Amino acid sequence: MWASGRRRRGALDSGFTMDETVAEYIRRTVLKIPRHEIMEMLTMWDFLSKTQLQTINVHQIKEKISQEVVELCEENSASIKQAAILDMIYNHTYRNKKVWTVYQMTKAAGEETDSFNLADFKYKFKRSLRSALKNVTISFREYEDNAIWIRIAWGTQYAKPNQYKATYVVYHSQTPYVFVSSLRSNLPLLCQALVHASSYHDIHEMELRSRCIDSLKDIVFKRYSQTFQTYHPRPLQERNVAPEKVDPRIIQENKREKERIQSVNQEVFGEGVQPKIEFAQYKLETMFKGEPEMDILTEKEPFRCVVKFSSPHLLEALKSLAPAGWFCCANA
Numbered sequence: 001m002w003a004s005g006r007r008r009r010g011a012l013d014s015g016f017t018m019d020e021t022v023a024e025y026i027r028r029t030v031l032k033i034p035r036h037e038i039m040e041m042l043t044m045w046d047f048l049s050k051t052q053l054q055t056i057n058v059h060q061i062k063e064k065i066s067q068e069v070v071e072l073c074e075e076n077s078a079s080i081k082q083a084a085i086l087d088m089i090y091n092h093t094y095r096n097k098k099v100w101t102v103y104q105m106t107k108a109a110g111e112e113t114d115s116f117n118l119a120d121f122k123y124k125f126k127r128s129l130r131s132a133l134k135n136v137t138i139s140f141r142e143y144e145d146n147a148i149w150i151r152i153a154w155g156t157q158y159a160k161p162n163q164y165k166a167t168y169v170v171y172h173s174q175t176p177y178v179f180v181s182s183l184r185s186n187l188p189l190l191c192q193a194l195v196h197a198s199s200y201h202d203i204h205e206m207e208l209r210s211r212c213i214d215s216l217k218d219i220v221f222k223r224y225s226q227t228f229q230t231y232h233p234r235p236l237q238e239r240n241v242a243p244e245k246v247d248p249r250i251i252q253e254n255k256r257e258k259e260r261i262q263s264v265n266q267e268v269f270g271e272g273v274q275p276k277i278e279f280a281q282y283k284l285e286t287m288f289k290g291e292p293e294m295d296i297l298t299e300k301e302p303f304r305c306v307v308k309f310s311s312p313h314l315l316e317a318l319k320s321l322a323p324a325g326w327f328c329c330a331n332a
Contacts, residue, residue, distance in 0.1 A: 021160075025083045037093070038058055052072045056068050087163075099211055100170075100213045102179055102206040104176050106176065108201040111201065118142070121173070122197075129190075137163065149168065191203045274315035279309070280314055282309075
């Protein structure tokens, strides 16, 4: 970390001394970027001039590269606002490093969707958060598909925002869906700000989580081949599959049942690669059936439980269960 009170080259040239926490945050952000992507991200950042970028020697050790970037940022009087934007560029590029949770907003009954105004959304969002929490850093950046990335560094009433534990929010205008990186303590404040800024009535978690935010978007925006809507099954014999060499001495048990399971599995999941999600849960509520003398059956309250699924590629894992005989996908 930079020594307290140390004046860097940019400070001597411009007379401006950059805040030590900002300098350290920029330095750490640059260190996270792979060497071959440093110049590309700094160019996307658009805070340093082309002349300044040309002075950076990317062939030296990354520690020295980061120090050079900090000195150039000091020449340009960088603040936490600019540092946050660089962090957003990095996290957008490496968005799969975070765990994303999907939230859906809803309108009140009979309420129509308003036209979206980005400037109005930003103003309402900032006002809602800052009215509840004074020390908070909020940054916005627009990307393709009307995606608005929001970075929020949370503080407390008595402490400055912690830039190293920022929350990321991805909101697609004209849709009710929001994607939020891990957040606990300030989730109610965030939900309140989102509902207020986007003119919705309520918001709830959809219980969909994954590191792959693009797959979550494919699911909620229905951008992948949902077989129950778009898939048209063909008889198995019409598929262009090379005939399997089978020893005539081997008798295949339940051959017709296995073919039926394979056919249904194709209808449910399709032939393409599934969207990548890693977490899902199912809430079960049921009444027990059985002998009336059993104590548990005398209870009128239903049995409630939550079934949680976790896998590096959950949908592909579920797709593989039916052919393996673990469950019948016709009942899925």
